Amino acid sequence: MSPRPYRLGQRQAATEQTRNRILIAARELLMSDExxxxxxxxxxxxxADVARMTVYHQFGSKTGLLEALCDSLATSGGMEQxxxxxxxxxPxxxxxxxxxxFARFWQADRLVTRRLRGLAALDPEFEQVIRARDERRRKGLHVLVQRFEERQSPPALQTHEDIVNMLYTLLSFECFDTLAGPARPxxxxxxxxxxxxxxALVSGKAM
Known part of the structure; x- marks a missing residue:
């Protein structure tokens, strides 16, 4: 075997190790007392014990780092399910x-998620990434509500968007986190x- 593919494989493995180390460091910082x-x-x-420019080389920007961290959390939280x-x-x-x-996802890294969303309230770049992720949840709900409406008429005085908004709120991290409190999973x-x-689907009222 030519040594060139072997060296390329070694460099790729080293790059992945550095990338993972940076993501682990980001999680550790979010979980720290600070x-x-x-x-x-x-x-x-x-x-992560790397140069500042190494972080930018791996992720391109602060936003890129956050995107990668969110992807990592989604993978570990089982979002592929x-x-x-x-x-x-x-339906x-x-x-x-x-x-x-979503409940399993929110629970998987609850402290990290809480602090990421706290950062989103303070930093416009973080807010943009978190909002985009939240909109994916909303799009999924649009699909589910549409399937329900294909089977029966929507509740009186409630539009499709009204129902999606109610479900979107119910499925938010903040709703799960508040209802669970500090002690319950x-x-x-x-x-x-x-x-x-x-x-919400049947009556249009979350009662």
Missing amino acids: GISGFSIDAVARQ LASAFRQAD FDALDTYIAV VEEVVPAIQRLARA
């Missing part, structure tokens, strides 16, 4: 699955969220 106040590109570089919700024939079952997948509030979501 939390969002101590989070910056410089701090991530110091935590969302596809199973859209394979459900019954109520599909919604229940959608909610359960997020999964324990899933049945209540599912009941509220079904009520």
